[in-house]
Amino acid sequence: MNKADLPDQIRQLCGVLNALNRRLAAEHDLQPVHLDVLRYLARCNRYSNTPAAISQYLQTTKGTVSQSINLLERNGFVVKLADANDRRVVRLKLLNKGTRLLKALDENNVVEQAADRLDSSSRNSFQKTVAELLRAAQQINEHRPFGQCHTCRFFLRPSKGKYQCGVTGESLSEADSELICVEHEYSHS
Ligand code: SF4
Numbered sequence: 001m002n003k004a005d006l007p008d009q010i011r012q013l014c015g016v017l018n019a020l021n022r023r024l025a026a027e028h029d030l031q032p033v034h035l036d037v038l039r040y041l042a043r044c045n046r047y048s049n050t051p052a053a054i055s056q057y058l059q060t061t062k063g064t065v066s067q068s069i070n071l072l073e074r075n076g077f078v079v080k081l082a083d084a085n086d087r088r089v090v091r092l093k094l095l096n097k098g099t100r101l102l103k104a105l106d107e108n109n110v111v112e113q114a115a116d117r118l119d120s121s122s123r124n125s126f127q128k129t130v131a132e133l134l135r136a137a138q139q140i141n142e143h144r145p146f147g148q149c150h151t152c153r154f155f156l157r158p159s160k161g162k163y164q165c166g167v168t169g170e171s172l173s174e175a176d177s178e179l180i181c182v183e184h185e186y187s188h189s
Contacts, residue, residue, distance in 0.1 A: 045179035053182040150177040
């Protein structure tokens with residue numbers, strides 16, 4: 001396999017995904033960025049549901065994110081809430097309509113369908129390789145990793161079955177440990 005093929009193959013895969021995202025968004029009178037915001041909110045933890053974090057995750061402007069959030073709010077997909085400790089901070093919550101839309105989109109998930117064609121060992125190895133590639137690309141470009149909480153250097157296990165964030169000192173649930181976080185750091189980054 002030619003080393004130079006890899007960037008081209010990744011671009012082609014991104015092209016397939018972007019085309020699918022555009023089609024799905026258009027079917028719901030939305031823009032692709034609106035779907036990206038909803039997907040992010042379904043995956044992020046309680047420290048990361050702010051417009052600023054979305055802007056960093058999507059690598060897009062605050063203006064684009066703000067307009068997207070306003071449209072999603074007007075259409076009942078999300079709601080804006082004031083932060084309990086700092087009223088100036090806006091937090092976003094995915095509403096049932098947003099969750100239902102994401103579930104409907106999942107049924108058209110071409111990557112999932114394609115990955116299902118791989119045997120489990122190839123799939124696991126592919127997923128690991130993509131994760132490593134993504135992490136390396138983020139390090140090179142100095143982007144935040146937005147990794148899953150349980151892989152963070154601040155993730156603590158004070159006792160069996162108990163989890164805690166070493167930054168905030170707050171308890172974390174099993175479900176929290178799977179979510180992505182704007183404050184995430186790998187141990188040797
Ligand atoms: S342990 Fe890390 S990823 Fe988890 S909530 Fe704390 S800072 Fe975020």
